[in-house]
Amino acid sequence: MASRRKPLNADPLGGTVRIPVRLLGISGIVFGACLMGGLGFLFLVQPEALRDRVGISPDTPSALAEIRSTYGGLHVGIALFLLACAARESMRRTGLLFCGLAFAGAGLARAAGILEFQATDSNQVVIASLEIAFSVITLWLYRRWPAA
Secondary structure, eight states: OOOOOOOTTBOTTSSBOOHHHHHHHHHHHHHHHHHHHHHHHHHHHOTTHHHHHHOOOOOSHHHHHHHIIIIIIIHHHHHHHHHHHHHOGGGHHHHHHHHHHHHHHHHHHHHHHHHHHTOOOHHHHHHHHHHHHHHHHHHHHHHHSOOO
16 A cells, blocks of 8 residues: 655645745745835935935925835735745745735836826836736736635
8 A cells, every 4th residue: 555645845724835936935925025116115214215215305304204214114924924925834825925016016106107197207107017016926927826
């Protein structure tokens, strides 16, 4: 009688997941955390950098405080959440869903802004394309990840 052994890529939650899906999934979450955390840290310590990056002019102390809060603190908080998702098996699927929805929202809103305001800066088109592509990949990985 042959013994039944778990495959090397057995999921602790009971299913099997191909190693590339797991590796890509965790990598995607960490990549999202690095993007959010890197930009967040930059705008947290130097909110006036937004002026140099995208041409938004923070002219008042209140505007600088808002940039520090939204583009800095919120992005750093999101990055920490994504790192927690990557670290805990039970939260990885949630992290993939969050990345997919958040980057889809950003990319689609950016694309709408490009069309509505006729933004001719090619960087905006490239960034929107990357945001949408990343969202498609992470949502695909979310669908492939076994439900808890």
